[in-house]
Amino acid sequence: MKKLRMKDYINKHKTRFLDELFEWLRIPSVSADPAYENQVLRAAEFLENQMKKLGIDKVEICKTKGHPIVYGEKIIDPKAPTVLVYGHYDVQPADPIELWDSPPFDPVIKNDKIYARGACDDKGQVFMHFKAYEVMKECGMLNCNIKFLIEGEEEVGSTNLGIFVNENKERLKADVILISDTGIIANDVPSITVGLRGLSYLEVEVTGPNRDLHSGLYGGAVANPINVLCEMIASLTDENGHITIPGFYDDVLEVSLEDRKKMNEAPFDINEYKSALDINDVHGEKGYTSLERASIRPSLDVNGIWGGYIGEGAKTVLPSKASAKISMRLVPNQTSASITKLFKEHLESIGPESVKVKVTAHHGGEAYVTPTDFAAYQAASNAMKESFGVEPIPQRSGGSIPIVALFEKELGLKSILMGFGLDSDAIHSPNEHYGVFNFLKGIETIPLFYKNLNPN
Numbered sequence: 001m002k003k004l005r006m007k008d009y010i011n012k013h014k015t016r017f018l019d020e021l022f023e024w025l026r027i028p029s030v031s032a033d034p035a036y037e038n039q040v041l042r043a044a045e046f047l048e049n050q051m052k053k054l055g056i057d058k059v060e061i062c063k064t065k066g067h068p069i070v071y072g073e074k075i076i077d078p079k080a081p082t083v084l085v086y087g088h089y090d091v092q093p094a095d096p097i098e099l100w101d102s103p104p105f106d107p108v109i110k111n112d113k114i115y116a117r118g119a120c121d122d123k124g125q126v127f128m129h130f131k132a133y134e135v136m137k138e139c140g141m142l143n144c145n146i147k148f149l150i151e152g153e154e155e156v157g158s159t160n161l162g163i164f165v166n167e168n169k170e171r172l173k174a175d176v177i178l179i180s181d182t183g184i185i186a187n188d189v190p191s192i193t194v195g196l197r198g199l200s201y202l203e204v205e206v207t208g209p210n211r212d213l214h215s216g217l218y219g220g221a222v223a224n225p226i227n228v229l230c231e232m233i234a235s236l237t238d239e240n241g242h243i244t245i246p247g248f249y250d251d252v253l254e255v256s257l258e259d260r261k262k263m264n265e266a267p268f269d270i271n272e273y274k275s276a277l278d279i280n281d282v283h284g285e286k287g288y289t290s291l292e293r294a295s296i297r298p299s300l301d302v303n304g305i306w307g308g309y310i311g312e313g314a315k316t317v318l319p320s321k322a323s324a325k326i327s328m329r330l331v332p333n334q335t336s337a338s339i340t341k342l343f344k345e346h347l348e349s350i351g352p353e354s355v356k357v358k359v360t361a362h363h364g365g366e367a368y369v370t371p372t373d374f375a376a377y378q379a380a381s382n383a384m385k386e387s388f389g390v391e392p393i394p395q396r397s398g399g400s401i402p403i404v405a406l407f408e409k410e411l412g413l414k415s416i417l418m419g420f421g422l423d424s425d426a427i428h429s430p431n432e433h434y435g436v437f438n439f440l441k442g443i444e445t446i447p448l449f450y451k452n453l454n455p456n
């Protein structure tokens, strides 16, 4: 049989590609909730099966202390470049479920978009790599060695993958890492992510009296932990949007004015931004644009806050406890460990005598910047230029993928963040979706990356 050209092959098989992805999306691989442990394993087994069907070698479900890692490789020529493809098959919890227009684990296509939890982050994007592999294999295009490393704990901090990487340096040897777990600016404005922020995530618990009190008998005379927690949180940023934790900015690597100017040339419409979010104004650190605030500057956000009575009607109570989950996005040269320490010390020091403050650290990770002046970046840039017909813009993102900095530290490898999602895909939110255009464009672009990486 004559080999089909790549685009014809994709066209001919796209319905099946989508059907296969849908089967995977139906498995609720929620890593955060222990109730889904078996589903996470099923999602790993689906992948194992897919990889075996594609003829990928050494396919293995690698057990960890948490959810497993799925590994496989195809070595075609020891002298050819080796690409390590990383992604994650775990997804965020689907709640609040009542806000989904269709069930999160029953994928549907509406307006040319695939609606399901994980459609974009990251199952849909990971699956592009396996379909791209199929395309390359069937069209006689395999020209690089490929190692696939797909984990099940990205959404919970990748701790066990960190251990796996440290223990498997030989197996993971490669020339570069390729990841599709980020986005582009717009479908007609392709971009390559060249920066990720780091993360420190903590939980604060404020304890007041040893029991809930009648707010009439005690209110005004005993510190209310919710009031205190709110005051403490409010004091963490000043009127200029600066974070007030002493030493917080000490290690921040400032971006040059020249680079900032270039960054702000990227298409960005503040009015569209506001109207898409239904907000009347933006907010943030004085002296920086919205694009900068959400990429090259650190930030602090409360992710959740609770305490007291939240049921129907009113209950007059002065609660014993209040808690909040707080995260900080970090930029290059800040380290998660030192920021976590500064935060903990600061919070404990500002707590008034009237309450007890307990701060617990969750996961963290370091920021990362991809250089644009090396061959693999050029290969990705030219691949996108060919498939989109426009040269992609290098752009730093505000999101985090903690393992990327660790890959560089442990394996000495740079990562190319060639993702195809859109900010409007509602990842982590109800009605997460991924464009069929983006899914197919990814499948078309990935083979071009390999072609450019090893042109001979």
Ligand code: BES
Residues within 6 Å of the ligand: 121, 122, 154, 155, 156, 157, 158, 181, 182, 183, 193, 196, 199, 363, 365, 397, 398, 399, 400, 401, 402
């Ligand atoms: N894929 C995202 C990160 C992302 C999305 C980066 C879009 C850039 C653009 C990833 O799955 C994610 O959600 N990461 C978490 C960090 C993790 C430690 C929970 C995040 O950024 O909150």
Ligand code: MN
Residues within 6 Å of the ligand: 088, 121, 122, 154, 181
């Ligand atoms: Mn992701």
Ligand code: MN
Residues within 6 Å of the ligand: 092, 121, 155, 427, 428
């Ligand atoms: Mn995510």
